[in-house]
Amino acid sequence: MPEAIITVSTLLLIFSAAILGGLTAMRLGLPLMIGYVFAGIAVGHLFPAFIEHGFLTSVADTGVTLLLFTVGVEFPFHRLKKTIGIVMPAALIQILLVAVAVSLIGSLAGFRPAFAVLTGIIVALSSTAIIVKYLGDRGELDSLSGELAASWMVVQDLSVIPIMVFLPVLTGAFLLTDPAATFTIATLSLAKTVAVLGSVFLLGRWGVPKALNLIAGLKNREIFVLSTVGLIFLCALATYAAGLSAPLGAFLAGLIVSETSQNHAIFSEIRPLRDLFAVVFFTSLGMLLPGTFVLSYLPVILMLTVLILSVKSGVQFVSGRIAGLHRRVAFLLALLLLPVSEFGFIIAREGAQAGSVSGMEYNLLVSVVLMSAILSAPLPAYSGLLYRRFNRLLSSVPQLFNASEPDIGDDGLPLKDHVVICGYGRVGRYIGRALAFCSIPFAVIDFNHATVKAVRQAGFTAVYGDPSDPRILDFAQVDLAKVLVVAIPDLHTQEMVIKNALQLNKRIRIYCRTHFEEDQQLLKELGVHTVIQPEFEAALTLTGKLLSDFGVGRTESEKKMTRLKIEHGMG
Template sequence: MGLSAVLGYLAAGVVIGPSALGLVGDPETIGTVAELGVVLLLFIVGLELKISHLWSMKRDIFGLGFVQMAITAVCLGSVSVYVGFAPQAAVVTGIAVALSATAIALQMLGERNDLQTPYGQRSFAILLFQDISVVPVLALLPLLASGLTAVEQDSLGDRLINLAETVAAVAAVVLVGRYGLNPFFRVLARSGAREVMTASALLVVLGAALLMEEVGLSMAMGAFLAGLLLAESNFRHQLEADIEPFRGMLLGLFFMSVGMSIDLALVRQQWMLLAVAAPGVILAKTVIITLLSRVFGATWRDGLRSGVLLCPAGEFAFVLVPVALGLGLMSSGEAQLVTALAAVTMLLGPIMATLLERTLEKRQDVENHPGAEGFAGHEGELSSRVLVIGFGRFGQIVNQVLLAQGIEPTVIDRDVERIRDAGRFGLKIYYGDGARLDVLRAAGAEKAEMICVCTDDPATTLKIVEIIHENFRNARSFVRAYDRVHAVELMNMEVDFHQREVFESAITFSRAALEELGTDPETAVAIANDVRKRDIARLILQKAEGSMGGAELMVGAKITPQPLETPAGRARGLSAETRDILGEGVF
């Protein structure tokens, strides 16, 4: 149907839960295991980031994240008071519903490959602040309880001891992650036992998560911290490949447990209220996040995408509401209603996000099939000299040339239609994600003489190049560059060869234009070659000077085009609007 897999998991949970078929009578029986999916998801997200990059996002994390949560909580809490909630219950409701579904949002960003886009980064910043804020929110809930009995039970000394334990636990994770894990994994890697690496990866994730939980922090934050500390490790791609299968399975189980928690009997009783409240929450959160994202520098389009992505209530609502109920801050009816509202918004949110993507026509193919199932048992059968990743318009031409010389490459692509097209070429092509280490191994990358990276997404291409250089140093890397910025990044990564995808076609085009205008063919070829040499020389100079190697290479950066020849005169605008753009004034 082209919808997110998240929606399928949620719907399946509703069907098999206690309110429908009753195949699972108590969703809590799988709740603990299902939460590990969120833990592993945050670990992988941490692996994708670097501390320096996270620091560069501090304005969005602590600025946009704080303002979004504060304004949303106040607005939703005020509405709760208006519909009859007690003030204390309204505060809890506002905070619980203001939180967004981290697991759903990150899963959908991953399906679209949008986590590194501007709106993906801004959305992640909001989610990260929300996850951080859960700890102080849980600590402050007893302050709302009548009589402050929970606060009186703890002396100042006890609270200071708890704080010291928390700081010590975080420091322990940081020190072990910074100085201990790389040597640890290096020893394991020498053994060659991949199952030991997998077990050790799970040990690191779950160990950090359980330690954080022990001192009162969330397991997800512990896993994220562990991933962040390993982000610059030489083993991060191996860890990601090892953890990914567990993450996908357990995260799917988590979404199903959310679906099981929806009480259909309560929904039927309160259907009129929920029919108004759920769309109201989705609309309110979308508008607030869109406007705030715009204030913090996003475009209207990106702000709207972030708003719709983050509009569902979050999984932490299922943590805050029971705690508030136990402290007497909410009645049982209020708690059940808020829980049902949160679950319904999590059901509707992915639908809204998918419909928006279709409306914006941003993505033509949103299917995401997990990686290496098609490779099982083929490790010893694939021995092609050349491995080609990507069978799009660029990769097809590369394969045509190789086949013309009698070289039969192995091709990886995860687009089903492209695989069918490749069948007419007689190629060995396999379904899978070329950005996964286990997939590349299974495809024979360790035996390949050359790996041609023909993917069209710059971020994906850079990730594949990193994996190749870290794990398959015997293979030469020939890489498709998206543009000039991407070409400089690839040169800094020391690929064996790169080619900008439109450069040579533009040179050929312009040479043909010169010939058609009367220039003799030899002169046209000489001029084209001269432009090519000048461009290459400037590219090497830009790489050497590092003029594009810093912050300007971040998502959204632009390179100002510069002429290779000195202009004969000033540009002249031919209309009043054009002259205004060029700063010439109106003559």
């Protein structure tokens, strides 16, 4: 087959596989990344004669380079500001403990030390794409667990830089028998790291911002995009020439750009390329992975994945408790951070190219990363149910740590005819402020110790603990309260709070928030008097202002708003 035709057929198969895999993943409720890879495996197995593997490898390399640049541009440094004191030490402990634990287990199981260590490093990292997508869909990115998870992943993603830099050292440590040669490799890697990161810092501080300002001043979109792409490959080439990874250079270029004033403009221009090359990378990755291998080693892949996820969740939970997080928050964080990072594919590729792992071991690593996403993706949705099931077992854990324990006393709070606010995030905080303005007594229940401390310092009543715990609700005098406000976004927690509150006080009036229309009926059946959906309330406010701008009278406007409420189930 002519070279030009086989190149076209390779691209056609990549995009066909991506479309089919994406549609299948959507139907099954799985991350699209999994659909791309598995469709790639199937197409690569069925049509090997129509695929140019050399070209496919080049496409995958280009895809991962641009993908990592956009990851760097999007890097949420601002998310670290709020939780860095809690997250940074705990995240570093978690990465180290998971890497060491999995490495030891792999070595004891008979795997080669280089493969065991690389596996430990890879599974210690969590998938930003999967986790952020889940939190965004659930409207929980700004919740306590969402903010902690985002900050935790920032630390993990930053740790990729030293990991990729020191991969040659790992290879040398296991493949070279001469300690002097290994020491030489380590010294050279350290020197290269210092030189590259120093250059990146200087460029990011003075060179790139000035250059981008000059280019932006030309007011030519094409030149701006070309210059940005040129910067990506220049940094990739520089790191490759220094003996490091080209994708690492692209990631560093993204970090440089993320701190410039043009970062949003650059991201808007590059985003279509990011989406395209993300699809190309994951699909081509599957096409390069032998389908027969996955089927032959499926029992081994499943066993390894379950073992790794068990170790990772346990270490993650312990790290959260060491950081002083409430037991429930640490448990949810452990479930959220289970999927192994997309960087796992990249680190595995770099390890294979450096000689740290064989072809069979590389295939096994990629398969485990994929299986971790499949097995762990559904778990956070059932966190409330899982937490209740394992709560008795977990109740013996707190005494091992210095984490703050729930406020539970014998007499309860000195309150009556008050409002109990469960969850004091963005919604609960405004409700509390309004009640304070009107001198209406209220008590806050939250499992964020910093939030509880701030409320108490402001002179109001707050209880540290799990709002779904009947002991905590009883201590907050729910049996004597007039109103209960459930400002927690998680449906499973909401159900438990409502059921336990009604057992204590059948006459209490309950207000509850929800992000999803389909949850309204369930919440009302549980006993909620008023269900508030923030997005719908925002739509009503905007509609009222728009109708006023177009001269619709107040009476007529209220009729239209009432009709909308009836259609929405609030009439």
